[in-house]
Amino acid sequence: MDLGSFITDLAAIVGPRHVLSEVGDLAPYQTAARYGGGRALAVVRPDSAEQVAALLRLCHQHKIRLVPQGANTGLVGASVPDGSGEQLVLSLSRLTGLFDLDIANRAVTVGAGWDLDRLNEKLAPHGLWFPIDISASPSVGGMISTNAGGSRVLRYGDARRNVLSLQVVLPDGSIAGDLKGLRKNSTGLDFKQLFIGTGGSFGIVTAAVLDLQPLPKQTVTALVVPRDLEAIGPIQALLDGQAGEFLSAFESMSGPALKAALHHRPQLRNPFGGPPPEETLLVELMSSTGADQLDLEALLMAVLEQGYESGLIADAIPGPPAELWALRHAISEGLRGLGRVIGLDISLARGKMSAFRAEATEWVQANHPGLLICGFGHRGDGGDHFNLVIPREVDADYPPDRVDGVRRGIYDLLVGRYEGSYSGEHGVGPVNLAHHQIHADPAQQALARLLQNHLDGDGLLGRVRW
Amino acid sequence: MDLGSFITDLAAIVGPRHVLSEVGDLAPYQTAARYGGGRALAVVRPDSAEQVAALLRLCHQHKIRLVPQGANTGLVGASVPDGSGEQLVLSLSRLTGLFDLDIANRAVTVGAGWDLDRLNEKLAPHGLWFPIDISASPSVGGMISTNAGGSRVLRYGDARRNVLSLQVVLPDGSIAGDLKGLRKNSTGLDFKQLFIGTGGSFGIVTAAVLDLQPLPKQTVTALVVPRDLEAIGPIQALLDGQAGEFLSAFESMSGPALKAALHHRPQLRNPFGGPPPEETLLVELMSSTGADQLDLEALLMAVLEQGYESGLIADAIPGPPAELWALRHAISEGLRGLGRVIGLDISLARGKMSAFRAEATEWVQANHPGLLICGFGHRGDGGDHFNLVIPREVDADYPPDRVDGVRRGIYDLLVGRYEGSYSGEHGVGPVNLAHHQIHADPAQQALARLLQNHLDGDGLLGRVRW
Numbered sequence: 040m041d042l043g044s045f046i047t048d049l050a051a052i053v054g055p056r057h058v059l060s061e062v063g064d065l066a067p068y069q070t071a072a073r074y075g076g077g078r079a080l081a082v083v084r085p086d087s088a089e090q091v092a093a094l095l096r097l098c099h100q101h102k103i104r105l106v107p108q109g110a111n112t113g114l115v116g117a118s119v120p121d122g123s124g125e126q127l128v129l130s131l132s133r134l135t136g137l138f139d140l141d142i143a144n145r146a147v148t149v150g151a152g153w154d155l156d157r158l159n160e161k162l163a164p165h166g167l168w169f170p171i172d173i174s175a176s177p178s179v180g181g182m183i184s185t186n187a188g189g190s191r192v193l194r195y196g197d198a199r200r201n202v203l204s205l206q207v208v209l210p211d212g213s214i215a216g217d218l219k220g221l222r223k224n225s226t227g228l229d230f231k232q233l234f235i236g237t238g239g240s241f242g243i244v245t246a247a248v249l250d251l252q253p254l255p256k257q258t259v260t261a262l263v264v265p266r267d268l269e270a271i272g273p274i275q276a277l278l279d280g281q282a283g284e285f286l287s288a289f290e291s292m293s294g295p296a297l298k299a300a301l302h303h304r305p306q307l308r309n310p311f312g313g314p315p316p317e318e319t320l321l322v323e324l325m326s327s328t329g330a331d332q333l334d335l336e337a338l339l340m341a342v343l344e345q346g347y348e349s350g351l352i353a354d355a356i357p358g359p360p361a362e363l364w365a366l367r368h369a370i371s372e373g374l375r376g377l378g379r380v381i382g383l384d385i386s387l388a389r390g391k392m393s394a395f396r397a398e399a400t401e402w403v404q405a406n407h408p409g410l411l412i413c414g415f416g417h418r419g420d421g422g423d424h425f426n427l428v429i430p431r432e433v434d435a436d437y438p439p440d441r442v443d444g445v446r447r448g449i450y451d452l453l454v455g456r457y458e459g460s461y462s463g464e465h466g467v468g469p470v471n472l473a474h475h476q477i478h479a480d481p482a483q484q485a486l487a488r489l490l491q492n493h494l495d496g497d498g499l500l501g502r503v504r505w
Numbered sequence: 506m507d508l509g510s511f512i513t514d515l516a517a518i519v520g521p522r523h524v525l526s527e528v529g530d531l532a533p534y535q536t537a538a539r540y541g542g543g544r545a546l547a548v549v550r551p552d553s554a555e556q557v558a559a560l561l562r563l564c565h566q567h568k569i570r571l572v573p574q575g576a577n578t579g580l581v582g583a584s585v586p587d588g589s590g591e592q593l594v595l596s597l598s599r600l601t602g603l604f605d606l607d608i609a610n611r612a613v614t615v616g617a618g619w620d621l622d623r624l625n626e627k628l629a630p631h632g633l634w635f636p637i638d639i640s641a642s643p644s645v646g647g648m649i650s651t652n653a654g655g656s657r658v659l660r661y662g663d664a665r666r667n668v669l670s671l672q673v674v675l676p677d678g679s680i681a682g683d684l685k686g687l688r689k690n691s692t693g694l695d696f697k698q699l700f701i702g703t704g705g706s707f708g709i710v711t712a713a714v715l716d717l718q719p720l721p722k723q724t725v726t727a728l729v730v731p732r733d734l735e736a737i738g739p740i741q742a743l744l745d746g747q748a749g750e751f752l753s754a755f756e757s758m759s760g761p762a763l764k765a766a767l768h769h770r771p772q773l774r775n776p777f778g779g780p781p782p783e784e785t786l787l788v789e790l791m792s793s794t795g796a797d798q799l800d801l802e803a804l805l806m807a808v809l810e811q812g813y814e815s816g817l818i819a820d821a822i823p824g825p826p827a828e829l830w831a832l833r834h835a836i837s838e839g840l841r842g843l844g845r846v847i848g849l850d851i852s853l854a855r856g857k858m859s860a861f862r863a864e865a866t867e868w869v870q871a872n873h874p875g876l877l878i879c880g881f882g883h884r885g886d887g888g889d890h891f892n893l894v895i896p897r898e899v900d901a902d903y904p905p906d907r908v909d910g911v912r913r914g915i916y917d918l919l920v921g922r923y924e925g926s927y928s929g930e931h932g933v934g935p936v937n938l939a940h941h942q943i944h945a946d947p948a949q950q951a952l953a954r955l956l957q958n959h960l961d962g963d964g965l966l967g968r969v970r971w
Contacts, residue, residue: 143854144855188689192688193688213948216946217946219854220924221926221929222854222886223663223888223926224852224926225652225654226926226927226945226949227703227941227969228702228949228952229701232699233694240693252749280632326750328751332807333798338794386689388686390607417689420689422688458685459685460685462692463689466691482679482682482696483694486959489956489959490694490955493955505694
């Protein structure tokens with residue numbers, strides 16, 4: 040293929056300004072937020088589904104592989120090209136032309152290029168929000184194609200649950216799906232489900248109708264120190280039974296994780312004075328009912344008091360949400376301050392979490408004694424970032440295959456003995472595809488391949504061949 | 506095929522007591538709750554996934570078509586055999602061996618044969634429930650394969666949203682899926698989604714892990730008369746903004762529907778004294794927070810008062826939930842008391858409902874002036890049972906093709922002009938398959954056929970060929 044004439048063809052579709060091929064321009068599109076990165080053939084930035092469709096047809100003609108990219112905040116390496124220099128980055132961040140707020144349907148139709156923060160800024164004056172909460176501002180298309188989760192899944196669900204309709208461009212360049220925004224629809228195969236969480240491998244999400252939630256009028260938070268690890272489940276059950284509809288976050292932070300956060304950001308107030316306890320919970324209640332009708336803070340205090348009296352809770356420290364979340368959000372950076380992080384985005388049925396963590400901790404200590412175990416995560420929905428850190432001083436002893444051995448060992452234990460998931464909320468990409476192929480249900484893998492072979496027989500879309 | 510030896514083979518799998526082939530025994534399995542019915546070759550009642558798998562392999566060998574049936578409460582004719590006498594009814598109501606309540610995960614693993622009422626009876630002592638609410642007691646498998654909706658979708662979602670995991674037997678007799686109960690999982694194609702709402706056409710759901718909700722400690726209801734039809738949307742927005750997390754039902758009942766209900770059940774108290782208004786809403790709030798922390802009735806009254814003062818609400822009549830729901834639930838029978846019902850299970854984006862109903866009403870009056878329009882339904886999530894009644898005295902003038910013409914006319918308007926759905930919550934079966942094939946997205950139909958041809962090339966499962 041003649042690159043020059045291909046670039047000219049791309050430019051004819053999107054305009055010359057939106058085809059990037061100079062080395063300096065490519066950099067931000069080539070490197071992923073955390074893992075992975077490569078070299079792009081070029082970057083193309085369409086601004087409509089029609090342009091995406093034309094690009095897919097052109098690439099089909101030339102057998103050029105496309106890597107869809109939103110805000111490039113993904114954590115499994117799926118939004119960046121490999122090292123071959125032959126893959127075209129399909130940047131979807133200009134798909135922001137569509138923004139159609141339907142107040143009566145409490146839903147918004149948006150282009151896939153909108154990012155979470157800008158979307159919520161635009162919704163706030165209407166008393167509405169899109170309740171996915173993660174420490175990044177991914178694009179709408181990115182949240183959908185990874186089925187993003189985050190801190191408030193236990194109340195609001197994952198991206199899947201908050202999508203009413205999808206428009207997609209199929210690999211053959213046809214535009215499919217709909218933007219009807221139905222809240223109830225039982226007409227056989229739910230087409231949109233195929234494109235949620237599949238990383239753009241079956242088609243490119245170009246627009247979506249998102250379900251919205253009333254903005255909370257009250258938010259209250261507290262740090263809760265459980266009596267011991269066994270008390271965490273009963274504390275959640277207590278909150279669920281007494282304040283279930285308000286419970287919007289139930290996060291856990293291990294002592295080492297919190298210590299790293301406090302060390303990394305000395306300006307944060309240490310709520311414990313001294314070293315943090317073995318485990319601390321961040322509990323949040325939210326309500327869209329005003330304080331004149333419901334004293335949410337009093338409710339939280341009453342439930343925690345009950346937990347204290349029954350011996351489940353050793354200590355409870357109420358505090359302003361911004362302050363407590365700042366602690367929680369400083370953990371990732373804090374861990375990176377300690378060394379190289381082996382991020383593990385896992386999930387389990389909630390009741391199995393303590394036993395898994397105990398056994399995994401033992402396994403790490405026995406097999407990889409140099410690693411620091413700094414777990415934290417979305418305990419309330421069974422999500423856990425059981426993260427391990429290779430301290431700076433031993434980094435050189437951990438070549439990539441040894442890191443991979445750590446992952447393999449943890450996933451074997453997690454999936455084999457605890458029926459957990461090796462990807463709770465980040466999706467599947469080059470970073471974890473090999474593990475997926477080992478651990479995923481063979482029937483699921485067979486159907487994913489059937490769909491991919493049918494829709495994208497030439498294998499031109501995305502970084503994943505199922 | 507030799508029927509006698511086939512029956513013997515069936516009996517070898519499930520035991521002779523669980524193969525029914527006498528005419529008298531077949532009756533309850535041959536006729537659907539509302540529409541459709543035929544003649545079964547036999548009925549077979551397995552009690553495990555392994556038996557289901559063996560039955561599918563046997564039927565595959567003899568090319569016998571199987572019709573899966575749960576509690577046989579479906580409304581699209583998909584759970585009963587056709588008139589050929591060649592289809593085997595696969596009754597799944599004995600799949601009740603599995604009942605594994607996981608309190609820590611607030612989830613239950615159950616066999617597909619459990620029915621809604623018995624399931625909720627068993628969960629109640631634990632302060633939990635499965636929050637699908639419909640005027641029937643379908644099986645778990647039936648709710649999943651039709652993606653059942655009901656009255657509380659606006660708060661709790663449809664069946665799809667409340668399923669964590671599925672075990673299915675594929676047409677080739679293999680057992681697939683899992684019963685892990687994960688609340689967070691982003692590992693590519695979400696296998697279970699293929700079997701939700703597809704009427705058993707891709708495989709037989711044999712067990713599921715269901716998400717559960719804390720049982721409400723308080724439930725309050727009121728009938729609300731809107732100023733006019735235009736006020737209904739703003740009344741819902743008001744409730745959503747002031748009491749969003751509690752709003753568990755927002756049903757509408759037209760004057761003719763309510764009149765039919767009151768006429769049919771004279772023992773029901775008429776809350777209006779005289780004839781019911783053009784439209785009445787049934788509003789329900791539920792909370793799992795106790796009355797000591799939250800006065801839910803006062804909250805409802807305060808919001809309704811606000812609606813009254815702003816002129817949106819003409820009248821609000823609080824009343825005990827049992828009494829108000831009895832009115833709502835008497836409608837279906839009331840309509841059948843008037844004549845032959847043409848049930849229309851439709852849904853739309855909420856904001857389009859009034860305009861659609863006005864135009865559909867005009868169309869019916871112009872083209873089918875003999876019909877009574879008796880709409881009611883789940884207004885809060887855009888669901889509407891825009892039901893029409895052929896009064897007894899004109900019944901003979903409405904042969905099947907004329908009834909079908911009514912449906913066609915309404916669906917053309919609904920889908921073509923209002924982007925609505927011809928099956929909001931009942932699924933797709935022989936009753937509406939022809940309409941589905943006209944109105945469904947061609948890309949969706951193509952993928953459904955791809956999956957069906959791959960999984961069930963001989964077309965042996967269920968009543969629907971996509």
